[in-house]
Amino acid sequence: MSELPPSRLTHLQRLEAESIHIMREIAAQAEKPVMLYSVGKDSAAMLHVAKKAFFPSPPPFPLLHVDTTWKFKAMYDLREKAAQDAGMELLVHKNPEAEAQGINPFDHGGLHTDMWKTEGLKQALDKYGFDAAFGGARRDEEKSRAKERVFSFRSADHRWDPKNQRPELWNLYNAKKAKGESLRVFPMSNWTELDIWQYIQLENIEIVPLYFAAPRPTVERDGMLLMVDDERFVLRDGETPEMRSIRFRTLGCYPLTGAVESEATNLSQVIQEMLLTTTSERQGRAIDHDASASMEKKKQEGYF
């Protein structure tokens, strides 16, 4: 991406230009924007675009990590460093009720995501009074995302109304809203998983090492390969952690994120495996399996 602009822009150059344009529109129009930062590869790419959009200024908004306390250790390690490198403030929010009740993915199933992520996010946005929040979601991830606007309007209680979305024409984004209402903004909407990976490679963006294969302690459970990341992992009868060469295609709460067995230790190999694979990336996430329309439902309730 660093060579001189050819007269015919590549698809990645066009995507990057579009994302930069979207971020600047928010910086110019929102009162108090924030960038949701999940430490995953999509967040890493989005953060890099943000640095480019405002260079030589640092991006004019903070990063917000809605922490579930159950992320992989390696994610926490990268989190602070990435914010520091970007010259941005990092805000971390943990839902105090979830913390008090000891909500965890082993005992509480769907409630874990509801309380830590959905509720936690709403709390954080309300607490700081953010009126626009960037998210790294892409339209190719999942069916209901394919229809979501770049500027996705939320009511004062954070609900999404898929049947009543504002028309979004040309690159004219309407950022107007009443007090209390907010916008979720998806600057990476038109990127695909391959685009993200290739951008990370071309721009040399630092990502969590868990995306690369290494021998790690694992157990097989309910058809998923889980990594035993710390002592909180509750082993079931008959389970013994086993070292396997694994990596992750997406990163979330470690007890909910399935790994794939892999020998891919660099980006080219990771991309190669991705292109040759026959399952879509969200399959590694437990959240989507309930029902075909589960993500749409979660989003109406305020999930990012």
Next chain:
Amino acid sequence: MSDPTPPIYETEALIGEDIDAYLELHQHKSMLRFITCGSVDDGKSTLIGRLLYDSKMIFEDQLASLEADSKKLGTQGQEIDFALLVDGLAAEREQGITIDVAYRFFATEKRKFIVADTPGHEQYTRNMVTGASTADLAVILIDARQGILTQTRRHSYLVHLLGIQHIVLAVNKMDLVDYDQARFDEIVGQYREFADGLGMKHFTAIPLSGLAGDNVTQNSDNMAWYQGSALLPHLESVELQQEAAQAASFAMPVQWVNRPNLDFRGFSGLIATGRVAPGDGVRVVPSGKNARVKSIVTMASDGSMQKLDEAVAGQSVTLTLDTEIDCSRGDIIATADNPPAVADRFEATLIWMDEEALLPGRSYEMKIGTQTVAASVQKPKYQVNVNTMEHLATKTLELNAIGVVEIATTQKISFAPYAENRALGSFVLIDKMSNATVAAGLLHFSLRRADNIHWQATDIDRDAHAQLKNQKPLLLWFTGLSGSGKSTIANELEKLLHTMNRHTFLLDGDNVRHGLNKDLGFTDADRVENIRRIGEVSKLMVDAGLIVLSAFISPFRAERDMVREMLPEGEFIEIFVDTPLEVVEERDVKGLYKKARAGELKNFTGIDSPYEPPLNPDIRVNTTQMSAQEAAQHIVTQLLGL
């Protein structure tokens, strides 16, 4: 039925053998955005599903859930129903229709594609326009059995209106007409006649079957008589619009001023047209100041500063200039010798997108590029019947209506005609109250009227008028339901002010309707125009140094705000005569409520026409607790305190 065509895009070989070579290839692909138009019956979703399937964009788990869904919900028996891949929202799956725009992604060896899948029914015209606004190409689907239908004409009109250069007429379901060439030729002939009438110069007709896969990714033996490209190879080879955009003069709307410290001042934006290089002479419009480009700044991968030798349309950049000139968001930096024109009155096409119809005269927010200004729309010249292209007379534009209007902005804006420049000629209108995007607009040209009528500067200005009268001119705007006591209180107040040696004038609703506004009725549109005229008259009187008392129901917030904006800050005082409906109906001084309840009076405020009370009036008068004299005294006390 033929066997499904095997995909010809065998990229796996290269991915497996030499991933870096593959990535190198993929990195340099261009991108085409296209829209598909047609209804479910035309097999649109099936065709897109087929493109995704044949270009290997469907994963096994998606396929498994697709197979399960196909058996449960599908319309293809035991076969895979590709349409289910694309009809995403649960509501849509239940109803079997595509409501919103959905974006899909796939890539071939040559290009990456973004498909906007849009609904075909007339009530979703706005969704289709949304999808078309960013497309380079449109695929218009026709069912070969049905031929050209009303909706084909509507879709063609819309994509042509939005300026899409590449049109593909996809004559689908050829398998159901026995791959008959005569049928195809007949449809193409009819379409050509229609396209000529529209002024559409080129289109490419392709006979195909989305369900069977004929002529989708490669030419089908079933239609050996067809010599042209199959759909996908055609999509891979059309010229992109960005090449034309780069050939035009340089223009970049400024989004954001980048000032990290005192030594750096950059102007960030997405280049709309043309190319720019350091040393180029540029002009900032509308202010008209000239400068030269000093540098084009971006961030290198390692986080250091990188300066570009050139940048082109479609890139987001930050420019620095050689001189300190005034330039901020909303300005356009453009080639010095060919900057965009500046005007404040235009003819434009509007596509109305809101449930609440256009109110001519109402002030809307207009967003064009990075400029945001207040704008009002005059009565439409005509509305286009999107099915027959006929021009119809109309007073307003309702949801999905398309019409040609005159539009006036409160300040001059930089623009280019949409036909010449999509980026500088497209705009949206936003309702100031609901914040909804209510219309999409395409600018045609500026109206010369504005150029020729300049504001005549006079030597005795408004301050001089006011000074002589020894008072601060004000507009006291009384709003409230009919019979709430506006005129009575205004009359008492004027008497009081008169004794205080103030120069006043009282404008009363009923009186004005006898003369100046006697041509207006009581529809929403006429009410807006009524208030606009009164606002203008009041403004002239305030300029003359008077304290003007205007007593009008003025039911809509937007119009009261419009009048507020006509005057300098602090000179518009909104007085809410707050008498509840039960009370005014009980009083019914003029007997009007009784008539309205009996259905003898239409559009009566409070009964069958809404009243929007002020959210934050400057002064509130409660007539259930004070007499007219007390109310007048209350207002004077409040005014002295303001």
